Amino acid sequence: MKNAGRIDGRTQLIGLLATPIGHSLSPAMHNLAFEKLGLNNAYMAFEVGNEQLEEVVRGMHALNIRGYNVSMPNKTAILQYLDELDDSAKFTGAVNTVVNTDGKLKGYSTDGSGYVRNLQEHGIDLKGKKMTLVGSGGAATPIAIEAARAGLAEISIFARNDQFFARAEENVRIINEEMKHAQVKANIYALEDQEKLREEILTSHIFANGTGVGMKPLEGKSVIEDVSMLRSDLIVTDVVYSPAKSKLMEQAESVGATAINGLGMMLWQGALAFELWTGQEMPVAYIKEQLF
Ligand code: NAD
Numbered sequence: 066m067k068n069a070g071r072i073d074g075r076t077q078l079i080g081l082l083a084t085p086i087g088h089s090l091s092p093a094m095h096n097l098a099f100e101k102l103g104l105n106n107a108y109m110a111f112e113v114g115n116e117q118l119e120e121v122v123r124g125m126h127a128l129n130i131r132g133y134n135v136s137m138p139n140k141t142a143i144l145q146y147l148d149e150l151d152d153s154a155k156f157t158g159a160v161n162t163v164v165n166t167d168g169k170l171k172g173y174s175t176d177g178s179g180y181v182r183n184l185q186e187h188g189i190d191l192k193g194k195k196m197t198l199v200g201s202g203g204a205a206t207p208i209a210i211e212a213a214r215a216g217l218a219e220i221s222i223f224a225r226n227d228q229f230f231a232r233a234e235e236n237v238r239i240i241n242e243e244m245k246h247a248q249v250k251a252n253i254y255a256l257e258d259q260e261k262l263r264e265e266i267l268t269s270h271i272f273a274n275g276t277g278v279g280m281k282p283l284e285g286k287s288v289i290e291d292v293s294m295l296r297s298d299l300i301v302t303d304v305v306y307s308p309a310k311s312k313l314m315e316q317a318e319s320v321g322a323t324a325i326n327g328l329g330m331m332l333w334q335g336a337l338a339f340e341l342w343t344g345q346e347m348p349v350a351y352i353k354e355q356l357f
Contacts, residue, residue, distance in 0.1 A: 077106045078128075079342055082113040082121060082143075083136035091134060093356055094335050098347045106131075106343065115142045122146045122170075132164045132342045134335075140203060147172040156210045156239050159203065162338040173341060176204065177211025179334030180302075186333075187325060189300060192216035194270040199223045199256060199288045201233035204304040204327075205275025212273075213240045213249045220249060221265040223256040223288075225276075256288070263294045271300045279303060279311030287312040297321035306331055328357060 081091050087110075095108035113121050118139055125133060135143045140159040144150070147163065153174040154160045160172035181191065196217055198209055201224045213220055220240065224233035233253055240251035254261045266272050272295070278288050295301060301317035306327035310318075317324035336347035 072107055073105070075105055077131050079106055079108045079131060080125065080133035081108065081110040081136065082118065082133055082139055083110070084112045084114045084138065086110045086112050086136070089136070090331070090356070091335055094332070094347075094352055095339060097352055097355055098339055101348050101351055102343075102345055104343055104345065114138060118142055119146060126165065126168070126170065129168070130165060132162065132338075134162055134338055135160055137203065143172065146170070152214075153178060153207070153211065156214075156243065157207045158235075159206065161334065162341055164341050173338070174207050174210075175334040175337040175341070176330070177207030177209075177214075178337055179332070180208045180330040181211050181215045182333040182337065183325070183329030184300075184302070186329060187323070189271075190216075191271075193218045195219040195221070195268060196271040196273060197221045197223065197262070197265045197269040198273045198275055199278075200275030200304075201229045201236055202276065205273075206232060206236055208273060208275050208304070209236045209240065209251075213244055213247055213251065216247070217249050219252070221252045221254060221269070223254050223258075223262055223265075225256045259290055262289075263291075266294050266299070269299070271302065273302045273304075274311075274313050275304050277305065279305040279313050280307060284308065285312055287316055289313060289316055292316045292319060295320045295322050299323070300325065303327050304330060328353075332357075 089110055092108050092110050099106045143160050148169045149171040151173040154172040157174045159174055162173040162175050164171050191212055196212055222233050224230050237251040237253045274288050278286050299322045301322045302325045303311050303313050304327040305311040314324045314326055332349055336349050339347040
């Protein structure tokens with residue numbers, strides 16, 4: 066019997082621990098997928114910050130909750146409470162998905178694999194390609210790590226001279242030193258050097274924005290000052306999905322480049338977490354059609 070749309074004595078909870086959380090699209094996305102597949106699960110968001118995290122993790126563990134997503138400000142704070150880390154979480158130093166298997170908590174980061182998977186859905190294989198990426202924060206770091214693991218030949222990371230610059234250096238170090246088998250070369254440059262940015266984009270297949278530039282409060286802005294840096298055979302991706310068409314996406318379209326916004330990455334990071342908890346594929350096309 067299908068349990069779609071109702072809670073009973075066997076319903077398994079999946080959680081989301083973050084704050085602020087009211088705006089999250091994850092509960093709608095996961096609950097719709099549970100309903101569509103007739104899975105007896107429910108997804109609930111909980112307003113949890115670093116102060117309550119330990120107690121909440123213990124409580125979830127005591128209740129034998131199958132798993133949860135973790136978002137800001139808990140993506141790194143959660144590490145200390147987990148038994149094991151997947152490589153995706155180890156290399157990025159952050160976790161967005163926790164899975165409880167027989168009482169053992171394992172952390173994963175599905176943001177980067179969500180990005181890679183979304184490109185695959187668009188028919189783009191990263192093997193042997195060069196990417197230029199802007200940023201080194203919560204979204205850009207997993208993109209750098211997973212794109213490198215997916216077989217890039219080279220990645221050039223541009224970072225602004227702010228508190229995230231050290232993380233950009235760390236991402237480059239991890240890719241060059243800890244992923245030697247992956248045959249990928251990582252470079253780091255200052256975002257302020259727009260001429261270098263032009264040069265690196267010129268030899269890249271993919272240009273990726275991994276920053277919030279283009280989204281409120283930076284709506285209408287782009288990391289690219291001059292649209293002539295882009296060209297028609299370039300793939301341009303953005304982590305921003307609200308607005309659906311950021312300034313960068315408009316610039317990409319204006320030169321005839323392939324423009325891919327952040328919606329697919331967001332959907333696929335959820336789909337990959339869903340698969341880790343349930344062992345089933347999320348009906349992504351259905352979710353997209355119903356919710357977006
Ligand atoms: P963050 O605060 O962790 O990192 C911000 C990054 O942007 C840093 O690298 C910082 O140096 C850079 N930056 C900030 N202002 C800049 C500016 N004016 N010029 C150049 N660089 C600038 O934030 P985050 O968690 O990485 O989120 C960044 C964006 O990604 C947000 O818009 C967020 O909504 C989006 N996001 C999308 C997804 C998705 O699945 N599509 C997932 C996570 C985050």
